[in-house]
Amino acid sequence: MQTLDNRVIEVREDKFKTSRLIYEFRPFIAGVIQKRAGRFIEYGVDEEFSIGLSAFKEAMDSYDREKGKFLSFARMVIDRRLIDYYRRNSKERTIGLGDDRLSGADFKGNDINYKEQYGINEEREGRIIESIEYRAELEKWGINLEQLAEISPRSSSLREEYKEIARSIVNDSSILKTLMETKRLPLKKIENNIWVHRKKLERGRIYIIAMVLAIINNLSYIDVSGGGDK
Amino acid sequence: MEIRKGYCIILTRDGRFLKQVIPPGVFEVGDEITVSEEYVYKTKRIDISRVKTLSLAASIIIILATVSFFSFWYLKHYTASRSADAESVGVYVAEEEAEVADADADAEMIVEEKVTEAVEKRTIIFEETYYFREQEEAEEDIEDTLSISYKIIDDISLRIKLRNISSASKFDGTLTMVMYLSDGSESQAETVSIDELEPGEVTENPLFLKTEEVKLKVQITGSTY
Numbered sequence: 058m059q060t061l062d063n064r065v066i067e068v069r070e071d072k073f074k075t076s077r078l079i080y081e082f083r084p085f086i087a088g089v090i091q092k093r094a095g096r097f098i099e100y101g102v103d104e105e106f107s108i109g110l111s112a113f114k115e116a117m118d119s120y121d122r123e124k125g126k127f128l129s130f131a132r133m134v135i136d137r138r139l140i141d142y143y144r145r146n147s148k149e150r151t152i153g154l155g156d157d158r159l160s161g162a163d164f165k166g167n168d169i170n171y172k173e174q175y176g177i178n179e180e181r182e183g184r185i186i187e188s189i190e191y192r193a194e195l196e197k198w199g200i201n202l203e204q205l206a207e208i209s210p211r212s213s214s215l216r217e218e219y220k221e222i223a224r225s226i227v228n229d230s231s232i233l234k235t236l237m238e239t240k241r242l243p244l245k246k247i248e249n250n251i252w253v254h255r256k257k258l259e260r261g262r263i264y265i266i267a268m269v270l271a272i273i274n275n276l277s278y279i280d281v282s283g284g285g286d287k
Numbered sequence: 288m289e290i291r292k293g294y295c296i297i298l299t300r301d302g303r304f305l306k307q308v309i310p311p312g313v314f315e316v317g318d319e320i321t322v323s324e325e326y327v328y329k330t331k332r333i334d335i336s337r338v339k340t341l342s343l344a345a346s347i348i349i350i351l352a353t354v355s356f357f358s359f360w361y362l363k364h365y366t367a368s369r370s371a372d373a374e375s376v377g378v379y380v381a382e383e384e385a386e387v388a389d390a391d392a393d394a395e396m397i398v399e400e401k402v403t404e405a406v407e408k409r410t411i412i413f414e415e416t417y418y419f420r421e422q423e424e425a426e427e428d429i430e431d432t433l434s435i436s437y438k439i440i441d442d443i444s445l446r447i448k449l450r451n452i453s454s455a456s457k458f459d460g461t462l463t464m465v466m467y468l469s470d471g472s473e474s475q476a477e478t479v480s481i482d483e484l485e486p487g488e489v490t491e492n493p494l495f496l497k498t499e500e501v502k503l504k505v506q507i508t509g510s511t512y
Contacts, residue, residue, distance in 0.1 A: 072493045076444045084289050088315030095312035097292040101442045107498030110443065114495065185317030188288050188298075202289050202296040202304060209304040216302050268302060279302050 061186050062120075062127045069117050079113055081193045085128070085185055086113050089135045105139060112138035128182050187276055194270050198240060205267055218253075219261045220281055223268035225251050233269075242266065290314065294328035411460065413507040419445060420501050432456060432511050437503065444493040445503065451484045453511065458484040460509015464494060467502040474500050481509065 059067075068074035079086075083100065086109040090098045098106050115138070116131040124130045192202065210216045226232050226242075229250060235243040242265065244258050258265070272281050288304075289296045295309045299322060306328035307320065314320060413429045419437060426436035434450040445466075451458050458481060465476040479492055494503075 072444075072495075076440065076493060076495070080441045080443050084316045088290055088317075091290060091312045092315055093312075097290070097311045099292070101498070104498050110495075111497065181317050184319075185315075188316055192288060203291075205304040206296050206306045209302075211303070213301060213303075220302060267304075271302070279298060279300055281302065 062122060065117050065120055065127050066122075075114065075117065078117070079110060081189055082113065083110075084192065085131075085189060086110060086135060089132050090139060093136055093139045105142065108138050108142050109135050126179075126182055128185060184278055187274075187278065191271065191274055191276055194274055195267060198266060198270065200263055200267060204263065208263055210261065210264065215261075216264075218257075219265050220268050222247065222251060222253060222258070222261075223265050223272060224281065226265070226269050227272045236266075236269065288316065290316065295320075297322065408510055408512045409456075410510045411458070411507060414504070416502060416504045418501060419503050428452065429507065433458060433507065435505055435507065437505075439496070440493070443496060445496050447492045447494065447503075447505070448489055449481065449484070449492075449507070450489045451486050453486050455486060456511035457486070458509055458511050460507060462490075462492065463506040464492065465504040465506075466494060466497075466500045467504065468499045469501045 064078065068078055087098050087100070087106065090105050090109045094105055098109075100106055112135040113131055116127070116134040119134075120127055120130055195201065195205075210219065226236060226247065232243055232246050232250065235246065242258065242262055244255055247253070247258060248255055268281060271279060288298050290309070293308060293311075294306050295314060297305050297307055297320065299305060305322060307322060308328050309320070409430070409432070411430060411432060413433075413435070415427065415435070417425060417437060419425075419439060424436070424438040426434060428434050432451070432453045434448075434452045436448045436450075438446050438448075440446050447462075447464055449462055460481050461478055462481055463476065463478045466474040468474050474497060475494065477492070477494065479490070481490060484490060
């Protein structure tokens with residue numbers, strides 16, 4: 058699977074793919090902004106979000122592997138641009154001599170030692186990327202996280218049952234193929250292969266699909282292997 | 288997984304999606320937090336049964352009122368129109384024959400126009416300003432030759448499409464897109480060269496949107512041949 062760092066370098070000449078990547082990473086951008094702003098930031102409403110999007114694009118344009126991991130670099134660029142923005146809009150100006158606004162070309166990882174301040178450890182970076190990619194995958198299926206939070210089974214035994222069904226679907230190539238092609242659970246086929254009541258399947262349909270996608274996309278931080286809780 | 292106003296959506300290790308109340312500006316996507324039932328976010332719920340009853344009552348009233356109105360209107364007009372029907376059939380047949388003759392004449396005209404269109408070289412100069420925050424998408428034809436449209440995509444970019452809608456002419460020219468801020472100052476501009484845009488062909492150009500931008504000016508100059 059292509060790493061994020063490679064993907065950034067590959068897509069930045071293509072405007073559509075760049076837009077797509079920025080769109081997928083909106084939650085990450087919003088998170089960085091919210092941490093600096095200390096409040097919730099709304100897409101398309103708060104100006105900080107626009108600053109964040111521009112900064113993320115700037116990070117994409119100026120990124121190279123010598124700068125380390127892309128997400129750490131992007132986080133730094135977003136944060137610095139927000140600082141610039143808040144300084145410009147602050148009533149009490151505290152800037153000293155000269156203009157310390159940095160251009161994209163000035164973001165040299167070695168000079169600024171940003172890795173200590175903004176560096177994201179590998180495990181956390183993996184979670185960020187997996188979250189973003191999983192969310193994007195769910196969106197392609199018309200499923201959003203809000204919906205999943207509403208219908209997610211509260212009982213752990215029911216969740217295990219649904220995960221078991223998801224594993225059976227992934228292991229059966231014919232059912233999986235039908236699911237991928239039609240984007241619907243082939244309830245009758247599943248009923249015939251696995252001992253489960255149709256009503257149960259219907260009620261857990263969206264959650265089961267989410268678990269199938271988690272297995273296919275190797276979502277590492279939830280346990281879908283059938284070995285119990287991590 | 289996602290941060291919303293006042294809460295976040297998390298995915299637990301055993302696969303439960305959950306809404307959890309969090310303080311603003313503390314967490315980012317990818318952070319691990321400890322789940323607590325005390326901080327589970329509960330969505331406010333409306334009393335659905337009451338809404339259903341009121342909706343049903345309103346629907347019945349509307350249906351009864353509509354049926355009564357149309358019944359009255361139909362009865363009033365039905366008796367008057369019955370006698371006029373017999374005469375109108377003969378007139379209708381004659382009109383149909385005239386329509387067929389017109390259609391043949393139109394077909395001849397279309398063939399002539401196509402031939403003329405193919406040969407004629409025309410200059411096109413077009414300029415228009417769109418307030419895309421008020422109207423998120425729009426389409427406009429230019430002299431029956433080109434069609435310009437724009438659409439906001441994902442709140443991130445503005446996609447501008449130029450399509451050749453003629454049947455036989457190609458188009459060569461330039462497309463200039465200028466974005467303006469609310470104070471009227473220019474924010475960004477881009478000029479794209481269009482070479483041999485064939486009939487039916489489309490060229491797409493995305494512009495990366497900034498929150499403060501409110502207006503798009505489009506200028507097209509070129510010629511068809």
